[in-house]
Amino acid sequence: MTATGTAVRFDLPRFVSVRRAYGPSFSPRGDRIAFVSDMTGVPQIYAVSPRGGWPEQLTFTTERVGLVAFSPTDERMVVGGDIGGDERVQLSIVSPHGESTVAITTDLTAMNTFGDWSPDGRFVAYASNARDPRHFDIFVHDVASGVAREALRGDGAYAVEAWSPDGSCLIVSLSHGTMENDLYELEIASGSRRHLTPRSGPARFESVAYARDGRFVYLLSDRDSENLTVSRLDLASLELTTIVDIGWDIESIALSADGGSLAYLANVDGFSEIYVRDLTRRRDRQIPLPAGVVARGFVGNWRDGLRWSPDGGTLAFSFTSARDTQNVWLAEVATGRVWPLTNATQAGIPSEQLSSTRLVSYSTFDERKIPAFLYVPDGARPDGKRPAIVLIHGGPESQIRPGFDPVVQYFVHRGFVVLTPNVRGSTGYGKTYCHLDDVERRMDAVADARAAVAWLASEGWAARDRIAAMGQSYGGFMVLACLATGPDVWAAGVDLYGIANFVSFLENTHPFRRHLREAEYGSLAHHRDVLERISPLNHVQRIVAPLLAIHGEKDPRVPIGETEQIVAALQARGVPAEFVRLPDEGHGIVKQANRLVVYPAIADFLERYLRA
Incomplete structure (x- = not known):
């Protein structure tokens, strides 16, 4: 607001200048918290006292x-x-104050x-997949000598879960797809491994933490449930016991020292809730949060969820809401008090001038209800005159x-x-909902997006x-499929x-x-006809709406050939x-200089075609 109480109008570069802070990690004494922030325009590592400060x-x-x-x-x-943005993550060890960096991996x-x-x-x-790009081997790196030893020669997409x-x-995980994996216990000295997760169908086993005595592990699993539950796996009997099942996905767990x-x-209808269970008394207490999301990062497969302080008194996590940028927050477990530790700039844009969101749902072609988040300008009335964007997420298991x-x-400003639907195939609503778009049913999700219009x-909102339609990655496919299947629907x-x-x-692809x-889309060997049938490029003659396409060459x-094909075909017509x-971008728009190119281009494009 100005001194006279008039709302200030902000331009797009101001919005793109909003920064984030996320991915906290406590030092062993608990007197420092390291985190990632893009405050310089490119994400880097910072550290701060839990008491705050610069x-x-x-x-x-x-x-x-x-x-x-x-x-x-140490x-x-x-x-x-x-x-x-090529996702060929290289690992290094950085000294306490950034004085030196020693590479763990060097094969770019x-x-x-x-x-x-x-x-x-x-x-x-x-x-690492240095030996064979199709497979990940497990390595143990000796910090003192700088020598890495192969502990397991992989035959698939292996990752380390816990020590x-x-x-x-x-504990190592072998992924068979986004919604299916197995766990093995790997004996480092001998290289022998033991299968821990027998199952009769697809299931997930995630966020693993050993109990202090090493006799069992805590983890998340949906083996016996529609949703991810907190479970305990006995490493001797392999009995899996459900501890917490709330009817919604539990996304992450963390065991105190x-x-x-x-x-x-917990992910409850898209909103985050944090709970702490006393494992001795078997009692849960909720840590109150504002309406928003405990955001999780994944670069390099590092799970950014909840982090305990060494003394067990504090939790650190990354939190964001519709009106507030992502920051590292702390929770005092004994009192339930929560507060932001970092202060990533919101570029001078007051939260009260931004749009809150409302959870809505709408019916689609088969009368199923599709959950969505709706953003409308402050004071807007449903008069049927406004331009609108249906923003479709990637994944699709997201x-x-x-x-x-x-x-x-x-855009709301x-x-x-803006409507952001979670069409069928989305996670967060159970296994059945997530699999409703598999292989032959892919276009049902496109129909869900069309129903949003x-x-x-x-x-009366638009x-x-x-x-x-706007979307990235799989959401980009959804945009193209929407334009091809609904030429009279989309502007x-x-x-x-x-x-x-x-x-x-x-x-x-890699x-x-x-x-x-x-596992999600269908295989080239067995479903080529389905893949051909659902590909927007093969229906390009039906697309009449204007398209803006954006792609990084290092994706x-x-x-990038995917975008080159569709753009060339449309321009030829x-x-x-x-x-x-x-x-200099991969699968995403990370660098500030590129964001200042891409997002103004989107704004100009949509202003031209939706305001006319």
């Missing part, structure tokens, strides 16, 4: 750093980052996923949540309505002929690094990802198709 920058690269994990015994940290063609420090701080476990209290074993308290993070999105807020118009589309042809996508994605997930190429 953070100390610890890394100084021109490329993003995506994870940090303190040693359990002030050194494992950090991981890639180049140009390989992908490496951090696992864990050993309990004595002498070793670092990680997975046993005595340091002799690792003394083994007496288990914190868990969920759009009510966290801060500067681009959404900008400019008078647009009808709902916006019927409720003009029927002024609604655009425009914005495709950020989406899939245009599932056959060429599977042929050209080798280790191919079979993981085939390892969805190769005379359909307006604009293309923004980013030479």
Whole structure:
């Protein structure tokens, strides 16, 4: 507000200048918290006292750093980052104040996923596909000597989940797809492994933490449930016992250092809730949070959920709401008090001038209810005149949540309505809902997105002929499929690094990802006809709405050829198709300089085609 009480209008560069802080890690004494922030425009590592203060920058690269994990015994940290968004994460050990960096991995063609420090701080476990891009091997790196030893030669997508209290074993995960994996206990000295998770059908086993005595592990699993539950696995009998089942997904767990308290993070209709269970008394207490999301990062496979302080008195986590950017927050467990530790800039934009969100649902073609979050300009009435954007998430095994999105807020600030549906295939609503779009049923999800247009118009939130589809990655495919199947439905589309042809996508995506994605989309060997049928490129003659496409040249997930194909085909037919190429980005728009190119281009495009 101005001095006279008038609301200030902010331009897009101001919104794109909003920063984030996330991914906290406590030092072994608990007197420092390291975290990731993009305050310089590129994500780097910082550290700050739990009492607050000005953070100390610890890394100084021109490329993003995506994870940090303190040693359990000293002030050194494992950090991981890639180049140009290529997701070939390289791991290093950084000294306590950033004075020196020692590489753990050096093959820039390989992908490496951090696992864990050993309990004595002498070793670092990680997975790498340096030997064969299709498979991840497990390595144990000796910090003192700098030598890494292969502990397991992998035959698939292995990752490290946890290190046993005595340091002799690792729990490793073998992924068969986003929604299916197995756990093994790997004896480091011998290399022998034992299967821990017998099952009769697809199931997930995640967020593993050894009990202090090493006889069992706590984990999340949906083996016997629609949703992820907190469970305990007896390592001798392999009996899996459910401890907490709330009817919604539990997303993350964290065991206190003394083994007496288990914190868990629940996803209730998209909103986050934190609970702490006293394992002795078997009692749970909730840590009150504002309406929002405990955000989780994944760069380098590091799980950014809840982190205990060494003394067990405090939890650290990354939190965001629809109106407030992502920051590291702390929770005092004894009192339930929560507060932001970091103060990532919101670029001078007051939270009260931003849009809150409301949880809504609408009916689709089969009368199923589709959950969605609706953002409307302050004071807007459903008069049927506004332009609107249907923002479709990637994945598809993912969920759009009510966290801060500067681009959404900008468009609402400019008078647009934004609807973010969780169409069938989304996570967070149970296994059945998640599998409703598998293989032959892919286009049912597209119909769910089309139903969003009808709902916006019927409720009066948007003009029927002024609604655009926008999405990234799989959401980009959804945009293209929406335009191809509903040429009279959509006024425009914005495709950020989406899939245009599932056959060429599977042929050209990174080798280790191919079979993981085939589990969702169908395989080249058995479902080629389905893949051809659902590919928007094969229906390009039906697309008439203008398209803006954006893609990074270093994208390892969805190769840039996907966008090149669809843009060329549309331009050959005379359909307006604009293309923004980013030479130094991968699967996402990370660098501030590129964000200042991409998002103004989106704004200009949608203003031209939805305001006319």
